[in-house]
Amino acid sequence: MITILGGTFAFLHPGHKELLKAAVQTGNRVVVGLTTDEYLEENKRYGKVPYEERRRRVAEYLESLGAEFEIVPLTSREGNSMTGKEYDCIVVSRETYSRAEKINGARKRNGLEPMRILVVPYVIAEDLFPISSTRIIEGEIDEDGRRIKPxxxxxxxxxxxxxxxxxxxxxxxxxxxxxxxxxxxxxxxxxxxxxxxxxxxxxxxxxxxxxxxxxxxxxxxxxxxxxxxxxxxxxxxxxxxxxxxxxxxxxxxxxxxxxxxxxxxxxxxxxxxxxxxxxxxxxxxxxxxxxxxxxxxxxxxxxxxxxxxxxxxxxxxxxxx
The missing domain is CATH 3.90.950.10 (Maf protein)
Structure with a gap:
C-alpha cells in the first residue's frame, strides 16, 4: 500500500518534517508529489527555489527516517490522487483537509476506495501562529519558527x-x-x-x-x-x-x-x-x-x-x- 502527500517544500521547516514523518509512520511506501518549477511559476509565491534543490532536501530527510519512498513531479494540485489505485492514505495539514475530502469524493465517483485521511496538527512558531513557508518568505519568522519582526x-x-x-x-x-x-x-x-x-x-x-x-x-x-x-x-x-x-x-x-x-x-x-x-x-x-x-x-x-x-x-x- 502507498501513503501520499504533496507540497512545494520551498523550506523544509518543522511543519513539513512532521508531515513527512507522519507519512513514514503509516508503515506504507511513501510517494511525495513535489510541485514543479513550472507549477510554482503559475500558481505560487514561493520564490525561486529550484525543483532539484527541494527534491534533494526532502529525499535527505526521508532517508534519515529510513523510509521507502518515491518523489514525483506534481504538475497540478491533485496530481493523480483521484485515480491512483494503490493509494491507501493521504497525509494533510488542517489547512488542506477539505481538499483531501474532495479528492476522496472524486475517487468514489471513479469507482475507487477512498483513502484514509491522516491530519497532522500545525507546528506552532514561537509567536503561537503556525509555521508556514509564506511567513518565512515574508520575513516574519525564520525557518525554525523564531519571530523576526516584533x-x-x-x-x-x-x-x-x-x-x-x-x-x-x-x-x-x-x-x-x-x-x-x-x-x-x-x-x-x-x-x-x-x-x-x-x-x-x-x-x-x-x-x-x-x-x-x-x-x-x-x-x-x-x-x-x-x-x-x-x-x-x-x-x-x-x-x-x-x-x-x-x-x-x-x-x-x-x-x-x-x-x-x-x-x-x-x-x-x-x-x-x-x-x-x-x-x-x-x-x-x-x-x-x-x-x-x-x-x-x-x-x-x-x-x-x-x-x-x-x-x-x-x-x-x-x-x-
Whole structure:
C-alpha cells in the first residue's frame, strides 16, 4: 500500500518534517508529489527555489527516517490522487483537509476506495501562529519558527498592572514583542458581575485589535456561588489574534468579604468599596484586594498573569478539524 502527500517544500521547516514523518509512520511506501518549477511559476509565491534543490532536501530527510519512498513531479494540485489505485492514505495539514475530502469524493465517483485521511496538527512558531513557508518568505519568522519582526500586542486598559502582566506572560513565550497600551476604552459598569465580566473583557480585546497580531482584554469581577450565596473575585482574559481566533482564560478566584459585596451591590466598584471600609485608595492598581487579604502572599498581578496564561493555553496545541 502507498501513503501520499504533496507540497512545494520551498523550506523544509518543522511543519513539513512532521508531515513527512507522519507519512513514514503509516508503515506504507511513501510517494511525495513535489510541485514543479513550472507549477510554482503559475500558481505560487514561493520564490525561486529550484525543483532539484527541494527534491534533494526532502529525499535527505526521508532517508534519515529510513523510509521507502518515491518523489514525483506534481504538475497540478491533485496530481493523480483521484485515480491512483494503490493509494491507501493521504497525509494533510488542517489547512488542506477539505481538499483531501474532495479528492476522496472524486475517487468514489471513479469507482475507487477512498483513502484514509491522516491530519497532522500545525507546528506552532514561537509567536503561537503556525509555521508556514509564506511567513518565512515574508520575513516574519525564520525557518525554525523564531519571530523576526516584533509580535505586536495591544492592551485596552488604563491599569499598568495589566500592561506589565501582558508583557511578562507573552515574553515567556516570545522573545521579540512590542506591547502597546490603549487607554481609550470606557465602560459604564462600575463593577461587572457574572457574564458581564467576560463580555467586557471581550469588548476590550475587540476595541484594540486593529492591525495588531494580538489584542488582550482583561476584566475582573464577581461571580456568585449559588450553593452558599458567596461571591468570588475572578479575572478574565480574552485574547483575539489577527485571524479573528478568540481564546479565553480565567484566574483563580478568592472569596470576597460580605461587607464589600454589599457595597458593590449598592453601586461601588471593589476598590472603592475597600477604600470606604479601610481608608486606602487605589488598591486595584497595586496589590489588589487579594494582596490585602493574603498578606501579599498572592498579588493582583499574579491573578492577572494567570488569566492571560490560561487564555494562551489553547493556542499551544492546535486541535485537529
Amino acid at each position: 509580535v505586536r500586542i495591544a492592551v485596552a486598559t488604563g491599569n499598568s498592572l495589566k500592561v506589565e502582566a501582558v508583557k511578562t506572560v507573552f515574553s515567556s513565550f516570545m522573545s521579540n514583542i512590542s506591547v502597546e497600551q490603549n487607554s481609550e476604552f470606557n465602560t459604564e459598569e462600575n463593577q461587572p458581575m457574572g457574564d458581564q465580566v467576560i463580555e467586557l473583557a471581550y469588548e476590550r480585546a475587540i476595541f484594540s485589535l486593529k492591525d495588531y497580531d494580538y489584542s488582550v482584554g482583561i476584566e475582573a469581577g464577581l461571580f456568585r456561588n449559588r450553593f452558599n450565596d458567596t461571591y468570588y473575585d475572578v479575572h478574565c482574559a480574552v485574547v483575539i489574534d489577527r485571524n479573528g481566533e478568540l481564546t479565553t482564560g480565567f484566574s483563580s478566584g478568592f472569596q470576597v468579604p460580605e461587607s464589600l459585596v454589599r457595597e458593590v451591590k449598592r453601586g461601588l466598584d471593589l476598590s472603592s468599596a475597600f477604600e470606604k471600609h479601610q481608608g486606602t485608595a487605589g488598591i486595584g492598581a497595586r496589590e489588589g484586594l487579594v494582596g490585602f487579604l493574603s498578606d501579599e502572599r498572592v498579588l493582583r498581578s499574579d491573578l492577572i498573569a494567570e488569566s492571560i496564561r490560561n487564555a494562551l493555553i489553547p493556542r499551544m496545541k492546535p486541535l485537529l478539524p
